[in-house]
Amino acid sequence: MGRVGLSAERLTRAGAELADEVGFEAVTASALARRFGVKVASLYSHVRSSQDLRTRIALFALEEMADRAGEAVAGRSGRDALAALANVYRDYAREHPGRYAAAQLRLDPATAAASAGVRHARLTRAILRGYDLDEPDQTHAVRLLGSVFHGYVSLELGGGFSHSAPDTDTTWARTLDALDALLRNWPAPPPTT
Amino acid sequence: MGRVGLSAERLTRAGAELADEVGFEAVTASALARRFGVKVASLYSHVRSSQDLRTRIALFALEEMADRAGEAVAGRSGRDALAALANVYRDYAREHPGRYAAAQLRLDPATAAASAGVRHARLTRAILRGYDLDEPDQTHAVRLLGSVFHGYVSLELGGGFSHSAPDTDTTWARTLDALDALLRNWPAPPPTT
DNA sequence: TCACGTGCCTAAAGGTTATAGGTGCAAACC
DNA sequence: GGTTTGCACCTATAACCTTTAGGCACGTGA
Numbered sequence: 488m489g490r491v492g493l494s495a496e497r498l499t500r501a502g503a504e505l506a507d508e509v510g511f512e513a514v515t516a517s518a519l520a521r522r523f524g525v526k527v528a529s530l531y532s533h534v535r536s537s538q539d540l541r542t543r544i545a546l547f548a549l550e551e552m553a554d555r556a557g558e559a560v561a562g563r564s565g566r567d568a569l570a571a572l573a574n575v576y577r578d579y580a581r582e583h584p585g586r587y588a589a590a591q592l593r594l595d596p597a598t599a600a601a602s603a604g605v606r607h608a609r610l611t612r613a614i615l616r617g618y619d620l621d622e623p624d625q626t627h628a629v630r631l632l633g634s635v636f637h638g639y640v641s642l643e644l645g646g647g648f649s650h651s652a653p654d655t656d657t658t659w660a661r662t663l664d665a666l667d668a669l670l671r672n673w674p675a676p677p678p679t680t
Numbered sequence: 681m682g683r684v685g686l687s688a689e690r691l692t693r694a695g696a697e698l699a700d701e702v703g704f705e706a707v708t709a710s711a712l713a714r715r716f717g718v719k720v721a722s723l724y725s726h727v728r729s730s731q732d733l734r735t736r737i738a739l740f741a742l743e744e745m746a747d748r749a750g751e752a753v754a755g756r757s758g759r760d761a762l763a764a765l766a767n768v769y770r771d772y773a774r775e776h777p778g779r780y781a782a783a784q785l786r787l788d789p790a791t792a793a794a795s796a797g798v799r800h801a802r803l804t805r806a807i808l809r810g811y812d813l814d815e816p817d818q819t820h821a822v823r824l825l826g827s828v829f830h831g832y833v834s835l836e837l838g839g840g841f842s843h844s845a846p847d848t849d850t851t852w853a854r855t856l857d858a859l860d861a862l863l864r865n866w867p868a869p870p871p872t873t
Numbered sequence: 874t875c876a877c878g879t880g881c882c883t884a885a886a887g888g889t890t891a892t893a894g895g896t897g898c899a900a901a902c903c
Numbered sequence: 904g905g906t907t908t909g910c911a912c913c914t915a916t917a918a919c920c921t922t923t924a925g926g927c928a929c930g931t932g933a
Contacts, residue, residue, distance in 0.1 A: 490898085490911055512705075517889055527890080529912045537890065593838050623846040627854045630832070630841055634855070635824070638831020645786050649824055653816040660870070661820045668867040674857050675761070683880055683929080710920055720921075722881050730921065 491523050495533045498523075499543040506544060506585025511592075514585070516540060541592060546602050548586035552579050553603035556610050565617035566667040572614055573636055573663055580640045587644070591637075608633075618670040628670060635666060684716050688726045692736040699737060699778025704785075707778070709733060734785060739795050741779035745772050746796035749803050758810035759860040765807055766829055766856055773833045780837070784830075801826075811863040821863060828859060 501522060501575050506514045516537050520527040534540045537662035552575065559571040565605060594602060620628055642648060648655050694715060699707045709730050710753040727733045745768065752764040773780035787795060802849060804822050813821055832855060841848050 493911075515889065516891090524912095526913060528914080531891070532911065555740045591834075591838070596839070596842070599839070605762055623850070625855070626844065626846050627851045627858075630835070630848075630851045631828070631855050633840065634828050634831035634835055636831070637835060638827035638829070639823070641834075642823070642830060645784070646789070646792075647826065649789075651819065653791060653819050653822075657816070658820045658823050661817070662824050665820075665824060665862055665871055666869050666891085668865070669858055672861070672865070675859040677853070677857055686880075708920065709922090719882060721883085721923080724922070725880065 491525055493523065493525065493529060493533050493544065498530060498533055498540065499547050502540055502544045503547055503583070503586050503589070506589055507583050508585065511541075511544070511585045511588035513540065514544065514589075521538060524554075541589065542594065542598065544586070545589045545592040545594065546584070546598075548590040549603040549607070551583075551586065552576065553606040553610070555579060556607065559597045560610055560613060566616060566663070568614050569632075569667055569670075570663050572610060573659075573666075577643075577659065578642050579645050584644055587640070594633070618673070620670070620673055624673055628673065632666065635662065684718055686716065686718065686722060686726050688736065691723060691726055691733065695733055695737045695781070696740055696776070696779050699782055700776050701740075701778065704734075704737070704778045704781035706738065707734065707782075734782065735787065735791065737779070738782045738785040738787065739791075741776070741783040742796040742800070744776075744779065745769070745783060746799040746803070750773060753806060754802055758763050759856070761807050761810060762825075762860055762863075763856050765803060766859075769829045770833050770836070770852065775839050777837055780833070784834075785813065808863070811866070813863070813866055817866055821866065825859065828855065 498519060500518050502514050502519055505522060507519060509518070516530050516534075517527050519531055519540070534543070556572055556575045558658075559575045560568050563571050594604075608629065612625065613634070615625055615628055618628075639659070643655055643659075648658070691712060695707050695712055698711060698715060702711070709723050709727075710720050711857045712733070713723055723733075727736070747767055749768045753761050756764050787797075801822065804825050805818065807825070808818055808821055811821075832852070836848055836852075841851070
């Protein structure tokens with residue numbers, strides 16, 4: 488029984504592929520061991536637990552998305568940059584649904600702070616340089632953009648928009664238009680009368 | 681060994697409570713049986729499978745949310761109605777995180793079509809009566825609102841906005857302002873030059 | 874009072890996570 | 904070249920979850 492050459496990295500990558508094929512929640516140590524033709528216990532030399540494995544896949548997906556996002560945003564600004572960033576998320580989710588799901592895994596604060604999640608936040612903030620927003624509106628806008636990107640992508644992926652009239656590509660385009668318009672014309676703080 | 685009085689409804693309700701306490705993914709037939717002081721196999725007289733149980737909880741949560749949403753929207757219009765509906769989702773998610781997570785369960789198309797999900801869609805569309813939108817922009821707007829509500833709530837619930845400067849209540853208020861402004865001033869279809 | 878249905882039980886099989894401890898290959902050291 | 908040492912993967916085991924099959928007994932209706 489020669490060695491297969493397991494390692495945390497290989498397990499993580501294979502786990503990501505498996506997630507895309509069978510769904511993130513079906514990524515188990517057992518399934519992964521089967522895929523490598525290896526006994527389950529062998530995985531535990533490279534990965535501390537099933538949870539540890541899932542966390543590694545999540546971090547991997549976050550990195551991969553952040554890499555794409557960084558490339559997409561480079562050299563663009565305004566609506567162009569907005570659309571580029573947004574499309575990275577949407578395209579990634581459609582190409583790699585399992586990895587996208589993994590990226591939504593709840594991480595403990597310390598892990599999250601050390602993850603590529605912060606790059607995502609920075610990139611979203613960078614988009615806003617093309618618009619005229621000061622703090623704290625900038626933070627509000629970052630949160631709004633994050634919400635729309637994540638919300639739209641997960642609803643579309645979950646089939647929430649399917650089987651209805653205007654196709655989702657059109658809605659997506661109009662959503663980006665709407666966000667662009669909103670950012671160019673960000674409403675002043677409420678009257679508070 | 682008296683009878684405890686199990687039924688699909690009681691199991692569903694108890695499952696919903698359990699979800700709020702330990703998280704939706706930790707709702708298992710075993711845990712539920714323990715909670716009723718009953719053997720696991722007994723549940724299978726009332727529920728077809730673990731998946732069936734989870735689906736029932738999801739449908740229950742969708743109904744409960746739709747009930748609240750219907751009440752909240754009744755008699756309101758414009759920004760008022762928008763905020764009322766949005767707050768139903770946010771408050772429900774904070775009060776009942778497990779049920780909210782359950783409501784995100786992916787349902788097969790037939791089940792989804794028969795679920796309270798369609799009430800949610802109708803209510804969101806009703807909100808738009810206060811704004812001046814024709815089809816297909818109305819559908820685009822419905823999808824955008826759904827995305828923002830779901831995206832914001834799940835990011836906030838997942839801790840995505842935590843530990844940063846402006847508190848999330850403020851961002852939430854400003855987000856609703858922004859959506860209101862956007863709907864009142866919905867951008868025309870793109871130039872397409 | 875008896876028969877019956879059904880609500881919950883025991884038993885059992887199969888899958889997943891996790892730990893403990895063993896075996897053999899290969900490189901390092903003398 | 905032989906010994907040592909580390910590591911990759913293994914077997915064994917235990918606990919937990921899901922699901923099915925079949926049994927007992929309690930309450931209800933005849």
